[in-house]
């Protein structure tokens with residue numbers, strides 16, 4: 001039994017005038033500790049799929065199982081969700097922000113607190129506890145958001161384009177940091193991105209999505225050599241360039257098949 | 262090398278100096294407008310350019326005020342009006358916000374009540390005055406109700422709109438932690454709307470004064486609104502103008518207090 005199992009998930013958004021099928025027949029299985037990427041043009045339903053996996057949205061049909069049980073019946077939340085922006089609460093201090101999840105889950109005890117502050121230290125932002133989000137830079141805020149997400153000890157991490165609002169240098173640094181942090185906790189993670197390089201550098205497996213409606217078009221496994229490197233070093237490896245070419249061609253093929261472009 | 266920071270320091274001092282100078286000029290003009298207005302009023306009343314019986318004069322108003330202070334009657338009137346206004350203001354803002362929270366809580370209710378809100382908002386609330394007096398009796402309950410009713414609907418609409426405009430991604434973050442609707446409201450919706458609520462406070466202060474003064478016109482027992490109506494009926498316009506000036510002063514004080522509160526809250530929330 002795999003850790004996460006997505007079975008024949010389809011989703012259609014209804015409005016008064018339209019019925020928009022965002023996802024159609026998505027099935028995939030994920031083993032624990034794996035890092036997946038969903039790569040595809042915007043509008044292909046990636047965010048929709050993450051919302052369904054997180055149990056925030058009920059799919060029109062199909063099912064999501066985590067450890068064999070439907071996600072919406074989970075006793076306690078085991079999903080961590082990171083968004084494109086940090087969505088730190090501006091009126092809360094950093095400390096209040098990172099302890100928020102624990103407080104809502106009623107797991108705010110001495111031990112979990114200590115763990116959270118240790119995480120903050122590991123991520124290099126010790127001493128910011130009493131500050132407010134707007135006193136920090138974009139990259140720092142996104143790191144705080146990562147701490148907030150990990151503090152609740154989710155089993156599965158969903159990352160919805162978490163680096164796309166950052167400048168390139170910060171993005172590269174954060175990729176390394178997130179990758180190292182997730183590896184050290186051996187978390188299962190799904191990264192949504194439209195950046196080919198990021199998908200290759202960070203993940204074990206890449207799923208290419210086609211649009212209208214969103215489907216899995218192709219599954220590409222990242223070679224062992226790249227997986228063992230940090231994202232930054234992976235980008236410099238010769239295998240990276242050749243895989244980049246492959247993915248690029250696949251995406252071009254995909255575009256040719258969708259005449260709507 | 263050393264002269265550089267010194268030069269910057271000097272420029273900074275110059276800049277501060279120019280700010281102070283500008284402030285002094287503004288204050289001087291403000292004082293002259295004030296003095297000119299009252300002097301002109303006094304003079305034209307004295308020379309009978311304007312009818313002193315109708316427009317009175319600053320000196321007569323001050324005289325009247327002193328006599329009212331000596332017999333203490335003015336304080337009861339001021340006390341009543343200010344008390345009614347504060348209560349009407351708090352009630353209006355609070356119930357408007359609560360109503361907004363209810364609408365947010367129940368999307369069905371918000372759809373059902375939508376046309377009623379539109380009608381109530383469009384309706385001139387002071388027209389309800391006589392009905393309130395019949396229903397609640399000609400006392401200060403009616404007046405407070407007037408002060409509250411005038412701001413409650415607009416508060417509801419403005420605050421509810423701000424509740425709805427809170428970025429849904431904040432809710433998404435909370436929901437991944439298993440937050441209930443109540444927790445989402447408490448942690449995200451309400452605090453995110455604080456700036457809007459505070460800015461409705463400023464509008465509501467003004468509205469409550471309108472409601473209370475009109476209420477006092479109608480009930481005609483006590484208060485500054487009553488003094489205005491009474492002065493009008495007995496043709497004592499000095500009394501009318503004196504009440505107006507007192508209202509202007511106290512309304513300003515209340516507005517300043519709310520503004521002070523706003524600065525405090527905004528500061529602590531930032």
Ligand SMILES: Nc1ncnc2c1ncn2[C@@H]1O[C@H](COP(=O)(O)OP(=O)(O)O)[C@@H](O)[C@H]1O
Pocket residue numbers: 013014015020022041042043044045046047048049
């Ligand atoms: N709440 C919604 N109502 C209607 N249509 C939606 C809604 N959310 C997303 N969609 C549509 O579904 C499609 C997929 O959206 P999304 O999952 O956000 O794509 P992506 O994250 O890949 O950019 C888009 O065409 C979008 O317009």
Ligand SMILES: [Mg+2]
Pocket residue numbers: 046047048
């Ligand atoms: Mg998206």
